Amino acid sequence: MEHFQVKSKDKGSSARCGVLTTGRGEVRTPAFMPVGTSGAVKGVTPDRVKETGAEIILANTYHLMLRPGVEAVESIGGVHKLMGWAGPILTDSGGYQIFSLNSLMRISDEGVEFASHIDGTKFFLDAKGATEIQNRLGADIIMCFDECPPYPCERDKLEKAVARTIRWAGECKEAHANTEQLLFGIVQGGIELDLRKHCTEELIKIGFDGYAIGGLSVGEGHENMKGVVGHTIPLLPEERPRYLMGVGMPRDIIAAVAAGIDMFDCVIATRNGRNAYAFTFDGPVRMRNNAHIADPAPIEAGCDCYACTEFGRATIRHFFNIDEMLGPILTSIHNLRFFQRLMTEIRGRIETGEFAEWAKEQLAEKPTCDMGQENNRENGC
């Protein structure tokens, strides 16, 4: 059986609903994956993450290889045991974090030498190594090792990054030795559409279980992102899942779904939650605001999350005010649930064929979508 099946398509856009099957369960797409960088969705216990409706979570190879180390993870039985999460997990390859977190590094066609952002310890990572590490961590979906250039980036550097990303993708495919794991390729190329096309075509020749669009959500803005996604997706095989890495804000998710993206991950649910920023369908709510001091209303009326069913804004504001962990915890829970409710809404609209119209309204009017976005991909800082 194929590991990905498209179940329904939207009439007025390229949006689609599907089911991604992994060894540890199915994931309904379009899907939002909460980020558990170093093995934890920060501040939220896994049972509660599951309760928000998440069917798959993400962890970062880079962080796990530094702490607690691959051997430690392997010896306790893998990343699922580490995280206390029995469902599907996707691990990032580490490429993005190496490029975004480390100033001390030397890159060549062979791989990357870098110094840990924690203690300066030197490491060398290449495509083979990143794949082996991910084989040992044992996630259900693993990612190719890629070179992720910054934005903006000069053309010749982008070309080199694309060439390396393609070369390394081949090496990853060859090194991949755990048949229980799906391996996804990552398309790079910045906002240069011809480079994106070239990279996509070469990755397809190698052949992967899914295709990710990387190198976005790094400051290029909504329109550039839409341009790259809209250009790349028609080049990708229909029957493979498409994953837009590090995205994102509700408006980006909605626009990307319309273009045909199936999977998303972003730290903003929990990072913004820790910073007292709550997502709602009526736009953001700042939980530290004194206006909430005696407000018994939940963060969002109609939300069925634990935070909203059990606590008023007054309590959550109070918790932030006294530096109590439950402030970040409860707001993170709400935000995680918000993104799952958003995806449920999106899937429902696709199934009923109303997505395109709904998306247009959302992007035009809704305060949920009226928010800027910078780099939201997890770098652990």
Place this chain on the structure above:
Amino acid sequence: MEHFQVKSKDKGSSARCGVLTTGRGEVRTPAFMPVGTSGAVKGVTPDRVKETGAEIILANTYHLMLRPGVEAVESIGGVHKLMGWAGPILTDSGGYQIFSLNSLMRISDEGVEFASHIDGTKFFLDAKGATEIQNRLGADIIMCFDECPPYPCERDKLEKAVARTIRWAGECKEAHANTEQLLFGIVQGGIELDLRKHCTEELIKIGFDGYAIGGLSVGEGHENMKGVVGHTIPLLPEERPRYLMGVGMPRDIIAAVAAGIDMFDCVIATRNGRNAYAFTFDGPVRMRNNAHIADPAPIEAGCDCYACTEFGRATIRHFFNIDEMLGPILTSIHNLRFFQRLMTEIRGRIETGEFAEWAKEQLAEKPTCDMGQENNRENGC
């Protein structure tokens, strides 16, 4: 119906099992009350607190009157709404915190002037005010406003503190205007047994729904504590619950139960949890220890708490190592469950009449009990 019923007594000690009935449910005694100082059992969501077996939790008037303020709490529907806890709550009167947290204060027979430890704002609190505030916060059990002297303390200061505590107890009783709340008196007197006796007798004359022994767990040590508790309890009415404030460590709890104490509260479950110190029946486990790096075993074999059923020591050590909130959260959950398991064990031993012998063994041999104790009562610092 009486609000407290003794259900069974131990044969070889003064230990007893009982049921304390409040407007929001019953509490089996001897009971351990987790501390939610400012409205939160730090880092642990209320549903999880309940899951550990806690039937009553504690909050501090002093902290709540400073933040978010009595009016805010009252306007959202009281302390239960604030905390997201529908079961019984006990509020401390604020006396202890005023004396332990504030250097700027002036005490007289009329009350105490103090400056907030947060921003220096001046407050005046007296017996009437402390009672009115607790009436408005709406806990199920409230405490008299007392003067809690430090340890050691000169005789004449202790005498004055006892005199004020008695005077204020009368004023609290008179001011108490919420008939749904039980009001407990607090016995003071340091380690001077005649003062303890005098205070106890005077409080009984006034008449309270329960009696607390205060001013202990402030550095006097296990033997002094046992001495005061053993001297005071025979003076207290059999049919009223007895509460040893701010206690405590397992050895202190076991010894105090043997002397006839019914209720305990202490921050060590969560405070030590935040500091990576896990309680087990085989003695403490330091969760930051590198020895746990690849250990899939739970904190405590046989423990049924969420942390122990879902995570190995390796993960919890890792979370502390990366400053992830889930380290403190999971260890706090385990510790809260540890204290409830301890109380369940204690109640079971009393019911079967084996408590005295068991307690003797525990106090003589068990590493659980082999730990020093200083000031463990909540002062929020």
